[in-house]
Amino acid sequence: MQVKKILFGLSVIVMMVVACDNSYLDQTVITDLDENVIFSDSAYAAGFLSQIYAEVGYESELNRFGNGGLQVACDEAEFKQSSDISTGMAFATGTVNPVIVTSDAWQKCYSNIRRCNKFLGNIDRAPMVTSAKECYKAEARFLRAWYYASLLRHYGGVPIIGDTCYNLSDELKTTRDTYADCVDYIVGECRDIIKTNLLRPRNTGRNNGRASEAACRGLIARVLLTAASPLHNGSGFGTPETQLLLGYPTYDKERWRDAYQASKDVMTMSGDYRLYSVHKTEGTGDDEPGWGYYAMTFPADFVSTTAWTDSLGVTHELPYGPYHEVIFEKKGAAGVGVFQMLDATSCGGNGNGGYIYLDLADSYPMADGKPIGQGKYTYDPVHPQLNRDPRYRINVIYDGCVKRSGTTENYTVRTCTGDVVTQDEVHNGTPTGLFIRKHINRNCAANYFVGSPECRNIISFAEILLNYAEAANEYYGPDFVETIGGQQMGPLEALKLIRERAGIESGDDGMYGLPAGMTQDEMREAIRLERRIELAFEGYRFFDVRRWMIAEQTENRPMHGSEITITGSNATFREFVVRTHVFRKGMYFFPIPYNETVKSPELIQNPYYD
Secondary structure, eight states: OHHHHHHHOOSSEEEEEEOOGGGTTOEEEEEEEOHHHHTTSHHHHHHHHHHHGGGTTGGGOTTTTSSOOGGGGTTSEEOOOOSSOOHHHHHHHTOOOTTTSOOHHHHHHHHHHHHHHHHHHHGGGSSSOHHHHHHHHHHHHHHHHHHHHHHHHHHSSOOOOTTOOOOTTSOOOOOOOOHHHHHHHHHHHHHHHHHHTOSOSSOOGGGTTSOOHHHHHHHHHHHHHHHHSTTTBSOOOSOTTTHHHHSBSSOOTHHHHHHHHHHHHHHHSSSOOOOOOOOBOTTTOOBOTTHHHHHTTSGGGGTTOOEEEOTTSOEEEOTTGGGGSEEEEEOOOEESHHHHHHSOGGGTOOOTTOEEOHHHHTTSOBTTSOOTTSSSSOOOTTSTTTTBOHHHHHHEEOTTOEEEETTEEEEEOOOOEESOOOTTOBTTTBSSSOEEOTTOOTTOOTTSSOOEEOOEEEEEHHHHHHHHHHHHHHHTOTTOOEEETTEEESHHHHHHHHHHHHTOOOTTTTSTTOOTTOOHHHHHHHHHHHHHHHTTTTTOHHHHHHHTTOHHHHTSSEEEEEEEEEETTEEEEEEEEEEEOOOOGGGGSOOOOHHHHTTOTTSOOOTTOO
């Protein structure tokens, strides 16, 4: 049985062992190593731990489902057409079920949880200094908590197996623990790790990507924010049999305070975490509002940009470069695989990461921070990049976008139809008239020989600020203000920091386009919009609309594209329906794969998947 292979493991371990410590991304294939061999050698033992890091970012992989990731399973992007039924396609069309759903979350998480338990049970006999062993144990415990948090995010409460490594003759635990027990386990593990003082507040250099105190605190903040959210905090979602597996039976406002405090703990810890707010293009010195937002996607490429001087002559020191903002990172070797998933067809893209919807693209405000049609700038749908929030140009490939293609540095992508037709044409090269640009390095392209480290932030300081703003608004209200590190902070101030880093104009009132005197409901919507824009294509939106219990609105409606037609000197715009998404009540959670529940009748399936 597959589930037993995951939880029991095999007597012969066939794996990729990765060199330890500073070289843990340098891989050496080692097969047929049993436990005695691995844990009698310090390098093999450290490599065993390093391999557990390999899948920490699996859930937000851009081609997780083969023709897109979580971005195509929600209202961010259209999936690439395929003859195969994928999980992303099934979520978009409302047809997901236990038989066709991907089993990767269940399998990868429990496989890695078992690896953590195997490591913790054997590392003491490895020939290495005690301090290294203790540090590695703390990392393994964090990774185990990380994978449980991913299971909780997908399914709600799951079986917690503790430190157990089952043998084939053992009776397997398959009963699900409650949502509350899973939250307590994950948070408790992370807090215990923090108390040991074994992990650095911040990693640097080639240790970036490993567990740290900040990663522990960041995971606590994420889990507690989710636990406080409407879906889990007393909503009563589910059947009587499943309600305790999916949340708390009654609402408790104090859960929002716990989430607020957890985010504040990250913001006040040592390590100098803050937004990478830089407004000059690296290497040229040219003014570019919001350049730091772009650089954050490629921190290893811009790690040497540790200071910048603004237009007033003030020098801002950022000694860690973009890593000032990185709390936990999925490491990756240099390549062009991500660019191939996203880039325009004429630049070598294959569409396997999906195509951005106009609905998301239109949610980006204008350069003054005001929504389209409400500020001082006039919106032109034929030239949508003009006078826009700088994050628009960083995240979207639109008609007329200038970028690299092959050896051509300033190549113009044309998605229009009419007199000007290229392989990027709307309805042909892209079903939405747009491509996803986020995660594409400006110096690279899918059809170029130069690659970039394919690393991704999986906890960033921007997320923490937005978590803080949301929890503070829900518990204290929109006008809450306090002082943190000598800086005024609250829900509004957090949003202003995010928008300042994005390069939005501050305005005469210093509000960055945000309205003054917002009610709690208005602030809630402002925070949700900022999360949608700031964290686009990073795996957040799919889970956000569920924990907020708004997926029945955001996922039950038409998704749109942009059609620009150029005829002679005339250019016209038409919005069209790409696809109408369908959302069923059960889709607030992933179904547990059928292969797991059929083998273990006591493993309760999530509701509304019968």
